Amino acid sequence: MFAEADFVDPATGLPDPNLLLARISVNEGVLVVDTLTSIENVTGTAGDDSITGNSGNNILDGGAGNDIISALGGADTLLGGEGDDTLLPGNGTDTVDGGAGNDTADFSTVSFPVTVNLSTGTAMYVNGAGVLVVDTLTSIENVTGTAGNDSITGDAADNVLSGGGGNDTINGGAGTDIVAIAGTLADVDIAIAGNVATVTIGGNTLTITDGEFLAFNDGTDFEIAVPEVELVGFSVLPADTFAEGPPAGGDNGNGQPISANGRTGPFPGQPVQGFSGVQFADAEGSFFFLADNGFGAQANSTDFLLRIYQVDPDFAGAESGDTSVAIEDFIQLSDPNNLIPFDIINEDTTERLLTGGDFDIESFVIGADGDIWIGDEFGPFILHFDSEGTLLEAPISTPLNFPSIPGDFVRSPFNPEVLAGAATANLGASDGFEGLAFSPDRNTLYPLLEGPVTGDPATALRIYEFDVPSSSFTGLVGFYELEFAANAIGDFTPINDNEFLVIERDNLAGSAAEFKRIYKVDFSVIDADGFVEKELIADLLSIQDPNDLNGDGATSFDFPFVTIEDVLVIDENTIIVANDNNFPFSIGRGPDIDNNEIILLELEQPLNLDPRLGQEAVNDLTSEPVFGTPGDDILEGGLNFDAIRDLLFVGGGADLVDASPVTETIGTGPRNRVYGGTGTDELLAGIADRLFGGSGNDELNSVNGTGGNRLFGGDGDDEITVGSGDRAFGGLGNDILEASLSEGGARLYGGAGDDLFSLGAGDRIVGGDGNDQIFVGQGGNNLITGGAGADMFAIANADIPTEVNTITDFEAGVDTISINGLGLSFANVTLSPQEGDTLVSVPGGNLAVLLNINPNSLSAANFMFG
CATH class of the missing domain: 2.115.10 (Tachylectin-2; Chain A)
Known part of the structure; x- marks a missing residue:
């Protein structure tokens, strides 16, 4: 490769024009130094060369490779050739041609602030003698400024622009432009107004117009191109x-x-x-x-x-x-x-x-x-x-x-x-x-x-x-x-x-x-x-x-x-x-x-919005209400209306309302709302429906639905049967809440009254006020809260649960544990301490964990067998 040699005139400290250049290369591991005298022009190799001219008028051609070419004085011509080259104009009027590749004009060695415009292909500055110096730039994609207050303008290409130091003004122009910052993101203050970003670093201010990104020394970047909103x-x-x-x-x-x-x-x-x-x-x-x-x-x-x-x-x-x-x-x-x-x-x-x-x-x-x-x-x-x-x-x-x-x-x-x-x-x-x-x-x-x-x-x-x-x-x-x-x-x-x-x-x-x-x-x-x-x-x-x-x-x-x-x-x-x-x-x-x-x-650019989202989706999920008569009505939601969010008011009478025959939905389902009124109603749910029994002894059923239903019994002694993942709320009255037919995941809330619960597997219940009876199925893994009142927890009913049930609020002396259909007595029950809780076991398996209960506080009086 070629490189600058320290051949200078001892009297002036400047390069000796008679010792223009030296060639330094490595040949099979041996350093080779050639001395060049009265040479004005240099052409590099196909490798990555470093070429430096002198105070004369040089033609420096890097050839292929990623070259570094530096001018000093004189009117020089810098030719990058192929590759990604860095070209450093000197203090003379230079012609700079990057050639093929992604090339940079680097003015960091120029002693005076420059005005660079890649669109016009010029770089100008006033030298120490007050003379305007104009360099010509061709095929240059990137610019590095001086230590002074520079003005740098890009072109329609994707440019990398760096002020170098000082209070610089940078305009990226068209393209996706990067402004390189000598520091980290933590070192700067950034203010953005429209397409103008003001960056303060180390006491200097950069004013950036139409730049897209800041790039920092640590490899991070920051987007400054602001979409128009x-x-x-x-x-x-x-x-x-x-x-x-x-x-x-x-x-x-x-x-x-x-x-x-x-x-x-x-x-x-x-x-x-x-x-x-x-x-x-x-x-x-x-x-x-x-x-x-x-x-x-x-x-x-x-x-x-x-x-x-x-x-x-x-x-x-x-x-x-x-x-x-x-x-x-x-x-x-x-x-x-x-x-x-x-x-x-x-x-x-x-x-x-x-x-x-x-x-x-x-x-x-x-x-x-x-x-x-x-x-x-x-x-x-x-x-x-x-x-x-x-x-x-x-x-x-x-x-x-x-x-x-x-x-x-x-x-x-x-x-x-x-x-x-x-x-x-x-x-x-x-x-x-x-x-x-x-x-x-x-x-x-x-x-x-x-x-x-x-x-x-x-x-x-x-x-x-x-x-x-x-x-x-x-x-x-x-x-x-x-x-x-x-x-x-x-x-x-x-x-x-x-x-x-x-x-x-x-x-x-x-x-x-x-x-x-x-x-x-x-x-x-x-x-x-x-x-x-x-x-x-x-x-x-x-x-x-x-x-x-x-x-x-x-x-x-x-x-x-x-x-x-x-x-x-x-x-x-x-x-x-x-x-x-x-x-x-x-x-x-x-x-x-x-x-x-x-x-x-x-927004400047539209979003790829899912049709189930946005205001229009809400509009689509709205339909006119349907009202029953004071008599005994049969009303259906689903396909009989628009399959989405039907609103049914039953009125008086013994009514049958079916919201379940839905085969086509928007989003996750219709979310029909059914209000039972004052009679004894039978309400059937489908997909994510909400049934309100109202007053009267109502039957609410979602077991044939596909989940996500909410059933509210209201006043009266209601019977509510749910499917997997449904929620039921008994309300006032002595209600029956049935989840044993589902595949699990139901949530049942009894409300006030003496309610009866039948659970499957993985259900959660809160009994509420009243003396509730809670029966668990073979699946187990139910989370049970009895609530206020004297509750009965039937934790085994002819079968040992596959998984242990959990009772959160058993109260000794008030509530009762019931074990049925196994032919057992209290003598067969084992009560084991378990990190502050009590594990209830019988031959064949574990039945339930009673939270916050000491086994020594329990006796046969707390159990019943059938």
């Missing part, structure tokens, strides 16, 4: 909006009222604030918004009731509205059946309304059957409620690893076991399930943590997989990769089976906010480190507003709130976004505290 709907809910309920904000955790920014509690009712998740409420344009834990901490939110509000924005723009937001209704979350295994704020009340002192709810999904699934941050837990907000099962803990190990969970510092000193936190505070997406069929949830688990990379957020029918975690999808470790995610919502939207944000507000973005992630593309692919689709600090929908007099708009925690796909071109206003603390918009702003954004 337009504000097409704007509405605002004032911060000082309160709903009915007891006053909130009376205790900041130190016995004093909450007080900030001119607002002092207790407030006149429940603040409607902290929107942290959004779902469709109906086809008329209203939405459900989840309110988070309240005032930002566990200690100061004990009087903030956990609710889901139904709101109707009157959008300026899309609806030609007045920007107001109507609060139409709310769903109050509660645990009246005492399923939570730790004390809550309203522990000893009948309703057991949940508060921000119990959970930090940050994300939610409405299932195909109308149930509500919520992601919590304190546990972190998954919480399962019915459509009325009643908790259906105990909080579901988050496995640390898969396969999961019993008791090995992800826990935040506010996890009840951590607070009790029984476990150690392995997740940061407020790093739980900020996001909760779902599959279009709503059978799978995707809980997304807000922070990394101990031992995971600092920018890696776990995306879990949760199976709805079995109500259990089933694995990890992968990781979402934060752009900055200090960032957080805000929400997570589906586009189709593989693609989802994620809000990623910094923790700054107002003019200090720098990072508020929405990315599209793809589960079908996961790299070797487990990170899902992500693509920027919106920068919430750079939004076009040509019609000035928010009325501020500007044609641009931003969303500079510290927490932005709501996104939902309306259609392939439109998304809804809302902030969490952190009442009464945050001031992002100013000058007063933040309102709840709800906006519609039109």
